[in-house]
Amino acid sequence: MTGYPLYLLTRLGQFALVVFIGINIAFIVTHATPIDPVEQSIAAATQFGSTSPEAIALMRQSLKELYGLEGSLGDQYVSFWSRVATGDFGPSLSAFPTPVSTLIGRALPWTVALLVVSTLLTWVLGNLLGGLAGYYRRSKALRFAGILAMTFHPIPYYIVAFLLLIVFGYLWPVLPISGGYKMNMTRDWSWEFIGSVAAHAILPVLSLALVGLGGWFMGMRSLVSNIVTEDYVAYAELGGVERRRILGSYVMRNALVPQVTGLAMSLGSIFNGAIITEQVFGYPGVGTLLVSAVHVGDYSLVLGITTVSIVAVSVAVLLIDLAYPLLDPRVKAR
Amino acid sequence: MSALLEVEDVSRVYRTGGLFAARRVTAVDGVSLQLEAGRPEILTVVGESGSGKTTLARMILGMVPPSTGAIRFKGKDLADIRGSRARLAFMKEVQPVFQNPFEAFNPMKRLDRYLFATARRMAGVEGEAAIRDAADGALKEVGLSLAEVRGRYPHELSGGQLQRVAIARALISKPALLVADEPVSMIDASLRASIVNLLRGLRERRGVSIIYITHDLATAYYVSDRILIMRHGKVVESGEARAVLDDPQHPYSQLLKSSVLSPEVPPTGAAFHA
Amino acid sequence: MGRILIDLLRFNRQFAVGLVLLAIVLGFALLSFFSPYPPNDSFVVPPDVPPSWAYPMGTTSRGQDLFWLLTFSIRNTLLFGVTVALISRLLALVIGLVAGYCGGLVDRALMSINDTFIVIPLFPILVLFYFVMKDHMSWGLLALMMACLGWAYDARLIRSVALSLRTREFTETGIFSGMSMRQILVEEHLPYVLPIVFSTTMNNINWSIGLEVTLSVLGFTDINTPTIGVLIYWANQHTALVAGIWWWIFFPVLLVILAFIGLFLLAVSMNEYIDPRSRLGRSGG
């Protein structure tokens, strides 16, 4: 077997492995706890008010089922997987009886939209500027951009988002700093609503972009300064091929290939960044949901979000991997 | 007469690809050859890129196990050599010379350390003075001396000198067999002849058998006793070197020979007029 | 090694700036040993005093002298980063070198697992971890957890260096000179791997500090050990920004940003130094 089918099989195998190991880590983590999550949940749920002992006993039983703590460890493992496979994490404890899957389903589109917009924007812009900076090494403006990239890139998502919050929330309050759209607005497809959504997305997108841009910028710049020494670039220059064509079709085009692999590899950490940023700006995605679930002690929701995150990121990586041969014709020959 | 080296119907298949799917490439396909003990000779393996000649050399050196078939050195199957003691005993007798002399030594380390390590570990020489003497003796054999090499780094020597050091190192343990993989292809023409002469001299003076891997028929003709022509992992023709090269029988050998450019200006002017 | 450092200091501005930034941060952390107050004592000074000669960084609403509190916090934060980096270095080095040296199926299997750890989103897992540990969560446990999850990217880099070293002829020369595998890995290969280990260490410290700060600010760690993140957490709990206690936020953020940029510059300059092209430019012969 050769070519695309071989490649396809390899990537699908890798996808399965990522999901498998990821879910196992989640299982191990949840079962390594020294405390009893059932008792803890009951304590959390009953701390504000008196509940009758019968109700608590009932709750304990249903929680045990819910947590998959019934039976031997092997049984628990099997039931854990069956819940992952069906996407059924039971009802949320904090928003009882709304199923966890409904809550995640409501939040996920916000996160996905935030991720897609900010990732595409940063990736395209970062690669473009980085490519130019690698090719036109003497440009002052691009050198300055390099210093900016180097300053912002190492700062973690949380701090950048926090700084933006301070600047636009307290020092110069021109942008909405919280929520996904204006409160009390009806959710329809009116221009007003879309505008509000866009305005609320500016700061989250910006904070993701500030961190991400630097990474792609520096990665692309160093790739390009390597590629300009390749023989095919030297040859095109000897051939008098137009500079713009050399930059586009020879240098950048070849540098894009590893940058796409890089995108697939860093999706996990970009996702981390997104859910952290959401929390800072109270954006109604899974990040905010996750943090509030922890605060209210909603075990099923936390577990649901973790597993959905693992699967979602793996799927996104798989999609990039499957599209990769379009960019690199050599894959088919490997 | 007993055999020094027996290569019996050896093949090597490589797997490439990821963990979940792979494809197979046959590099060496059913090759057999034999060297007699007590009758040192230079056996040349000739082939173009992809002929499997380097894989064959690596299998004889025990660096790559064969997929099928057996290699025996002095009657002992290489597959049975296990443990570091047995490995060392084998390597004492079979030593390599590599293609790129600039790569054969760690650029960050001094050259003499390889000579001393070989003397200490492979030849079992003990005592600083004796180790230095062993290194010096081997270097003299290749036309250098320890004084010229001691404390020097690889980049301070030319390719020809480095290749001599590499050969000297291989000689310290007094091996019965040298496997030289394209030892002159990275060396400048003005230095090449002396390396090739050195190999010839070693067979005569030291009684070392040499497996000489090359793509160059002209040097093969100059040094070899016997020759093996490989293509796509298979041996297409073998025999006494001059006989084979003077009158090749296999169509591929004939093609190979007719493709070699002679370094003479043809009487008619350029060769490609026809 | 000493010459390399001097060369880098003299000729690489990024390295020099990085080193200076880091020296400032480190010096500040060392001051903690001279602190007049234990880190967890509160209401030892008047609360909410703006920066002044008496309190150069002001005081918190909990009556702590921010200057001295910050020395403890940055020390713990750096210590956390170094701990994670050291443990994960061990994993990354062993896995990277073994995969590279052995090659073949071992390499493919290890790298598949490796790529998995690169891709998996760690933040939700760490949150889940906190969730099930709650009060049992400690600084050391979190460091261990993060080290177990954060070695993969660096193992891949180390592996690629080890893989190319394995195929270089001088490795074979070493083997046929009778050197042992340990001798080859330590004496022949380690000098090539060390610079990349150094640069990945810096990046890994950055990464772990970043996650620690994030988790702490959200309150998802042990909030009784003072770290930069915990400091900001308490500031947020007291709505310091709304109350106008800006210094409570400003100084920790500034200090940790200096640390991030300093570490990053060291990593970048080291990377440039080990880049074969720039190495070519300064080799003799």
Add this chain to the structure above:
Amino acid sequence: MSEPVLTVSGLRAWYRTSAYGVSREVRAVDDISLSIAAGEIYGLAGESSSGKTTLIKTIANAIQPPLEVLAGSVVFRFGDRPVDIHRISREALGKIRWKHLSYIMQGSMNVLNPVRRVRHTFFDFAFRHIGRPKPEFLQVVRDHLQRLHLAPDVLDAFPHQLSGGMRQRVTIALATVCRPEFIIADEPTTALDVVVQKGVLAMIHEIQRELGSSIIFVTHDMAVHANLTDRLGIMYAGRLVEEGRTADIFRAPRHPYTAHLIASLPRLGDTAPKKGLDGAPPNLADPPPGCRFHPRCPRASDICRREAPPMAELSPGHRAACFHPEPERPA
């Protein structure tokens, strides 16, 4: 005799590097003059670090730091106007490249863009010179490939789908599609297997005779020079040490270095002992004074250690830079 197509005079090109406090000056090309006539194949021979690659880069004006041209000129004459390739504008150079002056690189290397189909590479390099609409341009390319016995489907291939020999043939087709007057060929057959090498050399020879182009052909392989080139220049340690008709040089080399080089060549069917040359080529960052070959030269005397021998014409069309040349051998 008509004006030469290429005149190189007094060319000096050095590498100057400074990194981490180590400054170096490598005198890769040191005072070289030569000229190449129309329709001639000029061979350039030399070992590694003889400066031949640098000379070629300088002639092609592919000069990147740290390489610097310190003195001398490289003048091409296409038509009736001489152009100094180091002193013309970028636009003017762009008009000359490929139309008049093209280039063939070492085949093993990655000279074709790996993610671009061969057809697009032809467009990139040649379309603006041929000046015809697309379909007609493609027809020109197809006809040209056919003339070189290449199937037109190679146009649809990616470089990795072609074998090494095929890639090199495609490069030759690319370099000749605009029918240039001058072709620079830099080790075009070095990485190829002998069987393929022979075919590629034949192809170069055939197209050269057809177009009447001049070629400067660089290789360290003396056998290739013997069979392909009309005239030959031998470089040693950054200098041209001998130049003449290829047949004359092979029959009666005058410079001791050349003489040794030719005598030590292995020949199929020849087992007579060959002598090696002691020592090694000098480090060009610190070359020996006087004649750069003197430390290895069997004929060296005091003057060789003090002065650099000038290039002198020893017999018609045969020059060498040596105070004690090998004796002349009449044909």
